[in-house]
Amino acid sequence: NSYFKIAVLPGDGIGPEVVSESIKVLDAVAEVFQCQFQYSYGLMGAEAIFKTGDPLPDETLKICKDSDAVLFGAIGDPVFDNNPEAKVRPEQGLLKLRKELGLYANIRPLKTYPSLIDKSPLKREIIEGTDILIFRELVSGIYFGEKFTDPDGKYAYDVCKYSTEDIIPIAHMAFKEAEKRKKKLTLIDKANVLDTSRLWRKTCQKIALQYPDVQLEYIFVDNAAMQLVLNPKQFDVILTENMFGDIISDEASVIGGSIGLLPSASIGEENALFEPIHGSYPQAKGKGIANPVASILSTAMMLDYLELPEAADKLRRAVEHAIENRCVTVDLNTEQHYTTSEVGSFIADYI
Amino acid sequence: NSYFKIAVLPGDGIGPEVVSESIKVLDAVAEVFQCQFQYSYGLMGAEAIFKTGDPLPDETLKICKDSDAVLFGAIGDPVFDNNPEAKVRPEQGLLKLRKELGLYANIRPLKTYPSLIDKSPLKREIIEGTDILIFRELVSGIYFGEKFTDPDGKYAYDVCKYSTEDIIPIAHMAFKEAEKRKKKLTLIDKANVLDTSRLWRKTCQKIALQYPDVQLEYIFVDNAAMQLVLNPKQFDVILTENMFGDIISDEASVIGGSIGLLPSASIGEENALFEPIHGSYPQAKGKGIANPVASILSTAMMLDYLELPEAADKLRRAVEHAIENRCVTVDLNTEQHYTTSEVGSFIADYI
Numbered sequence: 001n002s003y004f005k006i007a008v009l010p011g012d013g014i015g016p017e018v019v020s021e022s023i024k025v026l027d028a029v030a031e032v033f034q035c036q037f038q039y040s041y042g043l044m045g046a047e048a049i050f051k052t053g054d055p056l057p058d059e060t061l062k063i064c065k066d067s068d069a070v071l072f073g074a075i076g077d078p079v080f081d082n083n084p085e086a087k088v089r090p091e092q093g094l095l096k097l098r099k100e101l102g103l104y105a106n107i108r109p110l111k112t113y114p115s116l117i118d119k120s121p122l123k124r125e126i127i128e129g130t131d132i133l134i135f136r137e138l139v140s141g142i143y144f145g146e147k148f149t150d151p152d153g154k155y156a157y158d159v160c161k162y163s164t165e166d167i168i169p170i171a172h173m174a175f176k177e178a179e180k181r182k183k184k185l186t187l188i189d190k191a192n193v194l195d196t197s198r199l200w201r202k203t204c205q206k207i208a209l210q211y212p213d214v215q216l217e218y219i220f221v222d223n224a225a226m227q228l229v230l231n232p233k234q235f236d237v238i239l240t241e242n243m244f245g246d247i248i249s250d251e252a253s254v255i256g257g258s259i260g261l262l263p264s265a266s267i268g269e270e271n272a273l274f275e276p277i278h279g280s281y282p283q284a285k286g287k288g289i290a291n292p293v294a295s296i297l298s299t300a301m302m303l304d305y306l307e308l309p310e311a312a313d314k315l316r317r318a319v320e321h322a323i324e325n326r327c328v329t330v331d332l333n334t335e336q337h338y339t340t341s342e343v344g345s346f347i348a349d350y351i
Numbered sequence: 352n353s354y355f356k357i358a359v360l361p362g363d364g365i366g367p368e369v370v371s372e373s374i375k376v377l378d379a380v381a382e383v384f385q386c387q388f389q390y391s392y393g394l395m396g397a398e399a400i401f402k403t404g405d406p407l408p409d410e411t412l413k414i415c416k417d418s419d420a421v422l423f424g425a426i427g428d429p430v431f432d433n434n435p436e437a438k439v440r441p442e443q444g445l446l447k448l449r450k451e452l453g454l455y456a457n458i459r460p461l462k463t464y465p466s467l468i469d470k471s472p473l474k475r476e477i478i479e480g481t482d483i484l485i486f487r488e489l490v491s492g493i494y495f496g497e498k499f500t501d502p503d504g505k506y507a508y509d510v511c512k513y514s515t516e517d518i519i520p521i522a523h524m525a526f527k528e529a530e531k532r533k534k535k536l537t538l539i540d541k542a543n544v545l546d547t548s549r550l551w552r553k554t555c556q557k558i559a560l561q562y563p564d565v566q567l568e569y570i571f572v573d574n575a576a577m578q579l580v581l582n583p584k585q586f587d588v589i590l591t592e593n594m595f596g597d598i599i600s601d602e603a604s605v606i607g608g609s610i611g612l613l614p615s616a617s618i619g620e621e622n623a624l625f626e627p628i629h630g631s632y633p634q635a636k637g638k639g640i641a642n643p644v645a646s647i648l649s650t651a652m653m654l655d656y657l658e659l660p661e662a663a664d665k666l667r668r669a670v671e672h673a674i675e676n677r678c679v680t681v682d683l684n685t686e687q688h689y690t691t692s693e694v695g696s697f698i699a700d701y702i
């Protein structure tokens with residue numbers, strides 16, 4: 001297969017700028033690797049609310065369901081962040097999209113770049129050589145459980161619910177990746193307090209029997225939050241539930257000093273979405289200073305998913321080439337730096 | 352009042368060793384400041400399970416309720432950590448104690464010690480001058496909500512519930528402390544996803560009107576987990592719910608490089624408990640290498656609570672004196688170090 005339908009959701013803030021560099025790079029890939037990408041653009045997030053009143057218009061959802069993969073920028077706008085009473089919010093669009101597309105596994109690879117290591121808030125010797133792959137469950141747990149606020153505003157609750165069916169597919173995915181790596185899988189939970197965490201432990205314990213090469217370890221989430229800062233190198237593959245994954249993966253993303261470089265994939269049975277992990281970063285919007293690399297590396301993850309591993313590798317090498325040759329945005333080099341579009345073009349040209 | 356009933360729960364691991372140094376120091380305080388401490392010892396944690404089958408025997412609870420303050424060591428034992436099926440666990444004792452004593456506010460001051468700053472995994476310029484006070488709600492939320500595992504083990508749930516009554520007292524406490532400090536209070540939540548978080552925001556927003564000098568800010572928990580590593584100095588007083596507080600306060604505890612020094616207080620209407628934030632650290636048990644300073648500084652928080660501020664200050668000065676004179680345990684100086692008991696005696700002698 002050499003023809004792919006790509007849904008493109010630029011979203012808010014710097015989303016459109018970085019996504020358009022990904023398209024530039026994909027066009028280069030198409031030329032060199034003789035394949036075709038057909039792009040369908042959809043509205044999403046604050047942008048979609050302003051134009052249609054809905055953070056995820058039906059039209060957008062349809063485009064995504066019809067696609068082979070979704071390329072996503074970012075959502076979020078200060079207008080909503082500063083108004084806790086807002087009834088319609090950009091985030092609702094993202095959560096609905098995850099659920100509707102069944103994107104149960106959010107995957108984040110974290111590596112340190114030797115040339116950027118000194119940008120980290122952590123000391124070189126702590127982080128050098130860190131290489132972590134995080135699997136976060138994305139369509140269940142407290143995000144999607146029953147929610148209630150009593151009409152008088154006296155109390156509220158959120159239910160965190162998990163069934164073994166929610167856990168089994170992502171656990172297999174994580175075990176399989178661990179087999180290809182250092183064969184260590186760490187489940188992060190709070191099994192000394194939560195019933196759902198104990199269900200995660202038991203379910204993973206059973207699955208572990210099918211992966212005798214992989215060493216399964218457990219760590220409480222509070223301890224994990226400490227260990228990620230004290231000694232991130234101890235981790236190989238991490239598996240965790242939705243809310244803990246939200247916190248832990250964001251914490252982990254800053255240890256390498258290169259959040260503008262980190263990609264992510266959200267995978268389901270029939271759909272997949274790729275997005276940079278940095279958010280909409282509204283302060284930088286339209287200034288040409290946003291780093292397009294995270295979006296471009298998310299595109300590389302998409303190429304892997306589309307079974308174009310050579311193209312994905314080429315793209316990753318192109319990014320490394322840009323970084324080595326210091327063709328980077330201002331976040332990585334305050335003295336000599338290039339615009340979002342210059343970096344994108346440099347990478348596309350190399351391909 | 353110069354006569355105080357202190358319940359002493361040494362607990363597991365290094366708990367007994369560090370608590371006994373606190374008692375040594377309290378005896379010195381009693382002599383110098385002409386007051387009297389009457390100690391009643393209680394069993395708690397794994398120790399209590401081994402001896403009585405119950406992690407919190409009624410006798411212990413009674414001693415605590417009758418006391419003016421509780422001095423607590425640590426709980427936890429690898430025997431239980433490695434067995435997710437264990438029906439009776441040390442943690443249940445601690446959670447029950449918090450609930451029964453109504454200890455709704457867990458308070459953790461975090462400061463960097465100039466002479467220890469290079470022990471931190473973070474760079475000096477990131478952490479130098481960090482001074483944070485964390486308020487974690489301790490007797491509600493997902494810790495104490497309804498829990499359920501279906502008998503077939505197919506699904507489980509945990510309910511996170513909050514009422515305004517759970518939020519109001521700790522919010523006032525946090526605002527009052529913020530007034531005495533840099534007048535900035537940061538509420539950590541996930542109001543873009545959780546109903547309970549939105550209840551926290553609205554409740555705090557209302558309370559803020561009574562503290563016009565204090566600037567109230569909101570931050571999502573995932574972003575907070577990043578910001579604590581990127582720029583901890585931006586925080587002054589932090590307020591958060593139980594589970595987020597568990598994760599965030601442990602993460603924050605490692606940034607200063609001196610977890611062996613950090614105290615905590617858990618306060619209720621009628622009771623209060625003081626404990627070091629390091630855990631039971633079973634590997635170090637009985638070796639005389641545990642750092643007693645966190646327990647001793649927790650004792651200083653207890654003296655403040657008992658309205659003996661001069662004694663509390665003296666104790667803090669004694670600890671600083673020990674650190675300046677390098678009378679410290681091996682965690683702080685691998686070359687020249689002293690035993691747990693030597694450090695305790697040095698501090699007691701100074702008083």
Ligand SMILES: CC(C)[C@H](C(=O)O)[C@@H](O)C(=O)O
Nearest residue numbers: 091092094095246543544573
């Ligand atoms: C925007 C928000 C709802 C979302 C989440 O919490 O999942 C974001 O933080 C993320 O991690 O993708």
Ligand SMILES: CC(C)[C@H](C(=O)O)[C@@H](O)C(=O)O
Nearest residue numbers: 192193222442443445446597
């Ligand atoms: C032991 C455990 C139940 C406890 C908690 O999660 O509250 C501990 O981590 C703490 O922070 O005191």
